[in-house]
Amino acid sequence: MNNYKFKFWHYGLILTLCAAGLITYNLEASDKSYFLGGEATHGHHQLELACTTCHGDGFAGEAFIQQACVGCHSEELEDANDSHPRTKFLDPRNANLLKQLDARQCVACHTEHKPEITHDMGVTLASDFCVHCHSDIAENRPNHAEFTFDSCASAGCHNYHDNRYLHEEFLAARIGASDLVANGQLPVRNxxxxxxxxxxxxxxxxxxxxxxxxxxxxxxxxxxxxxxxxxxxxxxxxxxxxxxxxxxxxxxxxxxxxxxxxxxxxxxxxxxxxxxxxxxxxxxxxxxxxxxxxxxxxxxxxxxxxxxxxxxxxxxxxxxxxxxxxxxxxxxxxxxxxxxxxxxxxxxxxxxxxxxxxxxxxxxxxxxxxxxxxxxxxxxxxxxxxxxxxxxxxxxxxxxxxxxxxxxxxxxxxxxxxxxxxxxxxxxxxxxxxxxxxxxxxxxxxx
Amino acid sequence: MRKSAFIFAAIAALAGCGEKSGIEPERMADAIFSVIEADRASYTNFVVNRLANEEQVIKADEHWKDNKALPLPAQMMRMGAERVAEQEAGFNYALLSQWAINKQNKPRTDLEQQGLQFINDNPGKNFYGTETLGDTEYFTAIYPDVAVSPACVSCHNEHVDSPRTDFELGETMGGVVIRFPM
Incomplete structure (x- = not known):
């Protein structure tokens, strides 16, 4: 055994087998961290190693990923009276708009594991994304002509999904109220x-x-x-x-x-x-x-x-x-x-x-x-x-x-x-x- | 010659046997429209106009969830259209108008422009055509959406974002667009 001469490819083989063993162990018995494609967003980082929740067996397609998003977030979106539900984009008349941005899929705007392009709210599009569908807003609402498209989805103006407390009627009904409500109080626990x-x-x-x-x-x-x-x-x-x-x-x-x-x-x-x-x-x-x-x-x-x-x-x-x-x-x-x-x-x-x-x-x-x-x-x-x-x-x-x-x-x-x-x-x-x-x-x- | 004619006749007869007899898209679209129109008119007249305008027991409001009110007739129809689209039922429909309050419901395709203009210029007539949207060819039918109740007219004439404020009862206010992929 002492006289056995290791050749270069032997070392290569041993190294490959060790690496394969380590990777297999990580995949099958450990936390799968070797397979992480990039840091997850702040909303998902706790779950970034629960790979199968979003990716199924690893080969599941877009439909599975979409269903995973909906499975966890649909109730919240319904409560929010989502301003841009998927159903809004199913009409064929939107075909040309969908070529630019396929708003039927959550991942079109929220791509995971891409920290270098992830903005607030886990959005991975440029901040002027509203322009894709609302380029004519100044024509319909002339008082919006002064605003740039990267300011639409900013605090106090609009949100893509949840506008329950920002729409005109909600604000107009409450405008003029004093800064501090007299005898204001939270609901009493019971x-x-x-x-x-x-x-x-x-x-x-x-x-x-x-x-x-x-x-x-x-x-x-x-x-x-x-x-x-x-x-x-x-x-x-x-x-x-x-x-x-x-x-x-x-x-x-x-x-x-x-x-x-x-x-x-x-x-x-x-x-x-x-x-x-x-x-x-x-x-x-x-x-x-x-x-x-x-x-x-x-x-x-x-x-x-x-x-x-x-x-x-x-x-x-x-x-x-x-x-x-x-x-x-x-x-x-x-x-x-x-x-x-x-x-x-x-x-x-x-x-x-x-x-x-x-x-x-x-x-x-x-x-x-x-x-x-x-x-x-x-x-x-x-x-x-x-x-x-x-x-x-x-x-x-x-x-x-x-x-x-x-x-x-x-x-x-x-x-x-x-x-x-x-x-x-x-x-x-x-x-x-x-x-x-x-x-x-x-x-x-x-x- | 007689033999060739016999073979030709036999092939034609067999080909005819294999052909499924379907419903013409126009007839199908007309039937779907009659259901949409009946539901829409019933909701507008017997629910919204009666409860909101005549008996005044509940309001109809765009923000119906927040304000515990009735959905507007146009919203009610859009909800149905979205459910149908989600079920991939083989057709889609939408309510559009040249004078839409929500500008997303203005005509967008060339055929929509043409069809809405046609039904406006030719009261009582429908418009049929084909168009390619994305990579798919569609049969598109457009039907006049008529003001069936005073609620339709008053709401559209009084809304601050309405581009037209002189609608009258019985007048065409927009069109129901029904599409089938060919």
């Missing part, structure tokens, strides 16, 4: 009150009702845990220790926590796994992916996070397991991880000062980013913190609880104000309101 109303036969629990002991845990620690639980909404709603610690299970993974909490808090689990905090635990992702990658950690985020934050995210990242303190969850939990300009400026803002004085009338991080939504007689906290984030006019229903529309749209369109968390007054009023006033005058005079 989960516990509704539970009590629906379950009159059940009663709140106290310390002595706790149905678990903690063998091996120091007495002061277990007493502290029981005290936290006894003051929590769980004790108020007749949820005892064994409700969560089934079979006295004491340790949980992030996925198990989300599953467990979600067995009662169904809406919250659904929303949480739709947003960036919980997307990796979404049932829409392949099971093997969830097992390999686990829950998202703050360190993997693409926006600045504090170095001290690192554990995989679950319900208990923001809500203590036993205390369920929503004040902590609404501010301290967010600022424990988020380290960007907007987050760091929050404590200097008028919103924070008001919240410190009174958490019912003040504004926390969660009040804007996890809005209280009214569904019939239910007020539900939307736990998808991306739900109203982009485009940011989606946040207008929250702002309008306390502010006038002109003030709100102008603030949301001002990048400096976004960065300093609205710590300055809104001085520049958005141009859209000049156009709206012109339209109101025109409508009045035409009658």
């Amino acid at each position: 989960l516990v009150a509704r539970w009590k109303q629906a379950n009159p036969q059940r009663h709140s629990l106290s310390r002595n009702d706790a149905d678990m002991t903690f063998p091996g845990v120091p007495e002061d620690t277990s007493a502290g845990i029981i005290q936290q639980w006894a003051t929590s909404t769980h004790a108020q709603t007749d949820t005892n220790c064994s409700g969560c610690h089934v079979d006295e299970k004491m340790t949980f993974t992030s996925a198990e926590i989300v599953e467990l909490c979600g067995s009662c808090h169904v809406d919250q689990r659904e929303n949480f796994t739709q947003g960036k905090h919980g997307l990796r635990l979404s049932p829409a992702t392949p099971e093997t992916f969830r097992k390999i990658t686990g829950a998202m950690t703050p360190a993997e985020a693409v926006i600045p996070m504090k170095e001290t934050s690192g554990k995989p995210l679950s319900c208990t990242s923001c809500h203590y397991a036993h205390e369920t303190d929503t004040r902590y969850a609404a501010v301290e939990a967010c600022l424990g991880c988020h380290n960007d300009e907007h987050s760091l400026a929050y404590r200097s803002s008028a919103h924070f000062k008001a919240w410190q004085a009174d958490s019912e009338t003040g504004v926390s991080c969660a009040n804007c980013h996890m809005p209280r939504e009214t569904h019939g007689d239910r007020v539900v906290i939307n736990h998808n913190q991306n739900h109203n984030l982009r485009p940011n006019e989606k946040m207008l229903p929250v702002c309008l609880n306390c502010h006038g529309v002109e003030f709100s749209v102008s603030a949301l369109a001002d990048e400096q104000l976004l960065e300093n968390n609205f710590s300055q007054s809104v001085t520049n009023r958005h141009d859209t309101f000049r156009l709206i006033r012109e339209r109101i005058t025109k409508k009045t005079s035409s009658k």
